[in-house]
Amino acid sequence: MSGRKDFLSQPAPENYVAGLGRGATGFTTRSDLGPAREGPSEEQMKELLAKRAQQLGAAPPTAYGAPEKKEENDDDDERFQDPENEVGLFANGAYDRDDDEADRIYQEVDEKMDRRRKIRREARERQEREDYERNNPKIQQQFADLKRSLASVSDEDWANIPEVGDLTGKNRRTKQNLRQRFYAVPDSVIAGARDSTQFDTSVQDDGAATNGSSADNADGTMTNFADIGAARDKVLRVRLDQAAQGSGTDSTAGSATNIDPKGYLTSLSKTELKAGEVEVGDIKRARTLLESVIKTNPKHAPGWIAAARLEEFAGKTVAARNVIARGCEVCPKSEDAWLENISLNDNHNAKIIAANALKINDRSTRLWIEAMRLESDSRAKKRVLRRAIDNIPQSVAIWKEAVNLEEDPADARLLLAKATEMIPLSVELWLALARLETPENAQKVLNKARMAVPTSYEVWIAAARLQEQMGNGKVNVMKRAAQSLAQESAMLKREEWITQAEKCEEEGSILTCAAVIRETLGYDLDEDDDRKEIWMEDAKASIGRGRYETARAIYAYALRVFVNKKSIWLAAADLEKNHGTKEALWQLLEKAVEACPQSEVLWMMLAKEKWQSGEMTEARRVLALAFKQNPNNEDIWLAAVKLEADNQQIEQARELLHAAREEAGTDRVWIKSVAFERQLGDDDAALDLVNQALQIYPKADKLWMLKGQIYEAANKLPQAREAYSTGTRACPKSVPLWLLASHLEEYSGAVVKARSVLDRARLAVPKNAQLWTESVRIERRASNIAQAKNLMAKALQEVPTSGLLWSESIWHLEPRTQRKPRSLEAIKKVDNDPILFVTVARIFWQERRLEKAATWFEKAILLDADLGDTWAWYYKFLVQHGTDEKREDVISKCVLNEPKHGEVWQGVAKDPRNASKPTEEILKLVVAKLE
Numbered sequence: 001m002s003g004r005k006d007f008l009s010q011p012a013p014e015n016y017v018a019g020l021g022r023g024a025t026g027f028t029t030r031s032d033l034g035p036a037r038e039g040p041s042e043e044q045m046k047e048l049l050a051k052r053a054q055q056l057g058a059a060p061p062t063a064y065g066a067p068e069k070k071e072e073n074d075d076d077d078e079r080f081q082d083p084e085n086e087v088g089l090f091a092n093g094a095y096d097r098d099d100d101e102a103d104r105i106y107q108e109v110d111e112k113m114d115r116r117r118k119i120r121r122e123a124r125e126r127q128e129r130e131d132y133e134r135n136n137p138k139i140q141q142q143f144a145d146l147k148r149s150l151a152s153v154s155d156e157d158w159a160n161i162p163e164v165g166d167l168t169g170k171n172r173r174t175k176q177n178l179r180q181r182f183y184a185v186p187d188s189v190i191a192g193a194r195d196s197t198q199f200d201t202s203v204q205d206d207g208a209a210t211n212g213s214s215a216d217n218a219d220g221t222m223t224n225f226a227d228i229g230a231a232r233d234k235v236l237r238v239r240l241d242q243a244a245q246g247s248g249t250d251s252t253a254g255s256a257t258n259i260d261p262k263g264y265l266t267s268l269s270k271t272e273l274k275a276g277e278v279e280v281g282d283i284k285r286a287r288t289l290l291e292s293v294i295k296t297n298p299k300h301a302p303g304w305i306a307a308a309r310l311e312e313f314a315g316k317t318v319a320a321r322n323v324i325a326r327g328c329e330v331c332p333k334s335e336d337a338w339l340e341n342i343s344l345n346d347n348h349n350a351k352i353i354a355a356n357a358l359k360i361n362d363r364s365t366r367l368w369i370e371a372m373r374l375e376s377d378s379r380a381k382k383r384v385l386r387r388a389i390d391n392i393p394q395s396v397a398i399w400k401e402a403v404n405l406e407e408d409p410a411d412a413r414l415l416l417a418k419a420t421e422m423i424p425l426s427v428e429l430w431l432a433l434a435r436l437e438t439p440e441n442a443q444k445v446l447n448k449a450r451m452a453v454p455t456s457y458e459v460w461i462a463a464a465r466l467q468e469q470m471g472n473g474k475v476n477v478m479k480r481a482a483q484s485l486a487q488e489s490a491m492l493k494r495e496e497w498i499t500q501a502e503k504c505e506e507e508g509s510i511l512t513c514a515a516v517i518r519e520t521l522g523y524d525l526d527e528d529d530d531r532k533e534i535w536m537e538d539a540k541a542s543i544g545r546g547r548y549e550t551a552r553a554i555y556a557y558a559l560r561v562f563v564n565k566k567s568i569w570l571a572a573a574d575l576e577k578n579h580g581t582k583e584a585l586w587q588l589l590e591k592a593v594e595a596c597p598q599s600e601v602l603w604m605m606l607a608k609e610k611w612q613s614g615e616m617t618e619a620r621r622v623l624a625l626a627f628k629q630n631p632n633n634e635d636i637w638l639a640a641v642k643l644e645a646d647n648q649q650i651e652q653a654r655e656l657l658h659a660a661r662e663e664a665g666t667d668r669v670w671i672k673s674v675a676f677e678r679q680l681g682d683d684d685a686a687l688d689l690v691n692q693a694l695q696i697y698p699k700a701d702k703l704w705m706l707k708g709q710i711y712e713a714a715n716k717l718p719q720a721r722e723a724y725s726t727g728t729r730a731c732p733k734s735v736p737l738w739l740l741a742s743h744l745e746e747y748s749g750a751v752v753k754a755r756s757v758l759d760r761a762r763l764a765v766p767k768n769a770q771l772w773t774e775s776v777r778i779e780r781r782a783s784n785i786a787q788a789k790n791l792m793a794k795a796l797q798e799v800p801t802s803g804l805l806w807s808e809s810i811w812h813l814e815p816r817t818q819r820k821p822r823s824l825e826a827i828k829k830v831d832n833d834p835i836l837f838v839t840v841a842r843i844f845w846q847e848r849r850l851e852k853a854a855t856w857f858e859k860a861i862l863l864d865a866d867l868g869d870t871w872a873w874y875y876k877f878l879v880q881h882g883t884d885e886k887r888e889d890v891i892s893k894c895v896l897n898e899p900k901h902g903e904v905w906q907g908v909a910k911d912p913r914n915a916s917k918p919t920e921e922i923l924k925l926v927v928a929k930l931e
Helices: 042-056 097-135 144-152 155-159 169-180 187-196 214-218 225-245 247-253 261-277 280-296 301-313 317-330 335-344 347-360 365-374 378-391 396-405 409-422 427-436 439-452 457-469 477-487 494-506 510-520 531-544 548-561 566-579 582-595 600-612 616-629 634-646 650-663 667-680 683-696 701-713 717-730 735-747 751-764 769-781 785-798 803-812 816-829 834-846 850-863 868-881 884-897 903-909 919-929
Strands: none
Touching: 280 301, 301 317, 301 335, 317 335, 317 347, 335 347, 335 365, 347 365, 365 378, 365 396, 378 396, 396 409, 396 427, 409 427, 409 439, 427 439, 427 457, 439 457, 457 477, 457 494, 457 510, 477 510, 494 510, 494 531, 494 548, 510 548, 531 548, 531 566, 548 566, 566 582, 566 600, 582 600, 582 616, 600 616, 600 634, 616 634, 634 650, 634 667, 650 667, 667 683, 667 701, 683 701, 701 717, 701 735, 717 735, 717 751, 735 751, 735 769, 751 769, 769 785, 769 803, 785 803, 803 816, 803 834, 816 834, 834 850, 834 868, 850 868, 868 884, 868 903, 868 919, 884 919, 903 919
8 A cells, every 4th residue: 555645634735725716814704793704815816826836846826926025215105216217217228337337326325324323323222222121120130139149048057947838728727627636546546545555464484475376476466575574674784884984973973872963963963954955867867967077178178177076075086086087188277176186086196196296286285285185294384385486486476385384584585586587576575574583684675576566555554563563652654655655656546545554554553554644545536626525524434433533533634724614624624522532522622623723612612621520620710711712602601601500609600690691691601500509499589580581581481381381390380371371471382381381281281271272383383293292191190081082183284204202192192003104104104213212122122023123222312312202212221131231331422412302301301409419410310200
């Protein structure tokens, strides 16, 4: 049979269209909703037939001749044709060489113009494409920065990336449904589980169970008690043998009969820790990874070291030695590999390894030092170091080790002299040599060091300390040091010089510390800079670090620049008062009053220090000088009066007050005069003085308060009420005056009048926490708790940031269980109020949380040390729960701060009966009065 297929089975020729030869390109029937598929156009037909004829090697059919391809830029329209000659005007013309040349020239011109337009066109297209890509970036470009940031992701972060799970809702619901399905368990499984937990207690002579077949015994479900007993006996026998061999070492491990409980527990904890750390699976994985690292990059020494340490960690010391030995063979130039190899071996082998390492790395400082440490004999160590110096004469570490081995200072000096010759740029060696020399020779050594290393500030500081040690009263070498270092452009920053000064202070070189500050503190600071504030901050920072000599030097330098600045003198005086001597404080204050003679604060501080030291004559002399410099100054007058009154010089104090009223008759002088007469118990003279003063100063609220208190002390309530009433009309903004008037009405039993007084006071002085608190207290003392709570709610709305109001509400109007939540709410609304802090401390005190209570008391004191009630509450707390040392410390700090304010403190301190009592006694009186 022929292999050729019949006609109908043959594939259609290329570009075959059915019905094309007879013109049947499409049909339209009634069933079609629209026209049939449109066939190819005439031009397409001509091209297809021409292509087909070309493939067959025949001429194109006559029905559809091959179309002549027109040039793209051929504008053959009717404008360039002869209307009577349709073939063309030059159809019969001859095409000669000139025409060909003309066509070629035209073609070159067209191509050149096209090239010129092409550059601009391509630039325009490129710009349009860039604009489009910038406005519509691809997703790959959007995440380009994130891809670049992946380069910084470590291997550990890659390993911690979680696996992506299928979290789609459909799959999640399917998995949940699968978990909820139940399957029936065969009875054989249940029976097997039941029998697996059963044990047979009867044992045959051969150790096998009485029931069950050998197969049952083989699968492990039946227990062989004979084997268990034998194994137990074997373990006990081994432990007893170990205990017999060495009871001294095993007793701490818990294997001997005589057990140390502490050592036994320690051994158990170590064993548990080791068992928890060493896991076989982790070690195997790490070993596999490190083997891969070693094979991939065998010249990488850290890989060998890590592999050796892994084996050591796993307890395979021999394997670790073998690994690191191979590493040393592959990486013979690695110091770390050789050092690891030395550390893994015993002393004898380590010496051999160190010798081999030094043959290859004879210029390794670390290997030479390690080889020296392996030697136990001092001579052997020196011999190793001498060989090291021969190989590495420029190594400072080796020279230092060699010097440390020398027991004779003379030999050490010789070595250091040689070392400085070999390494003249090493400041450490120069300083070490200077320490071993005599002061005269040390000075020469430091001069040589300064010539060798002109940029070293350590040499200059050492020279200054040497000058101080030699007994010179003044250290002047730092001036030359600053000039020399500035010329060499090696001057340190101001903060670094302060650090060096503090280091000198720490080592006991006080004069050097002061010299460093004196010569370098003003470096690189212009007059336009805030030098005063900068130096004050530097001094405070040094005080905070406990470097008081440095701070003293900073203040001294600042006072040389700003002689007349009172704030610097006060800061320096405070430093001397807290951390200096009494004589130093006196000298400083005397210099201060000479520099600032118009500052009454400095004069009174000096007079007070003299008076507290018992030198009354000196205190009077200081006040007399102050009078000359500041005539008619009320502070100095009153200080003189207090000085005489405290010394029981009553007549002199009265004369001084009379003179003060004549020369500096301020309202404060009159008030002190009235208070002084009240303290002496002469109420008639006090009343006469207060009436005279009110004629001069009718707006002085304290005078009205004193007048009312004098009448009230004499039990003349109508006159006191009249004084308070007149005073509130004259001074409607005085809160203490309103409070005294309210107290008088409440004391006389007229609670309604007291309430009315406070209502008028709140109208005159709105949003005042003291007035609102007193209104609440009146209602509370009258047992009207509901009205007190109502007033407290209004008060907290008007003054929401008052710690006094919150404390009153928490402590007196809230149940015990609600005090802590309310205190938390108050702390959120009130920012750093000492009264509120004391309330919180009292709550912790009540809950027996003593450490937190003490912490909150100390916070309150730090916040406002002038509040006497805080000191009193803290001292009361320490009386019950503190030590004697802590109580003495609180009393000394309270006396030092001299608090003046506080509700209870002012009432006790300003009582005429307590006028001459010291601060410590006032503190104890306030503690007794606290509720």
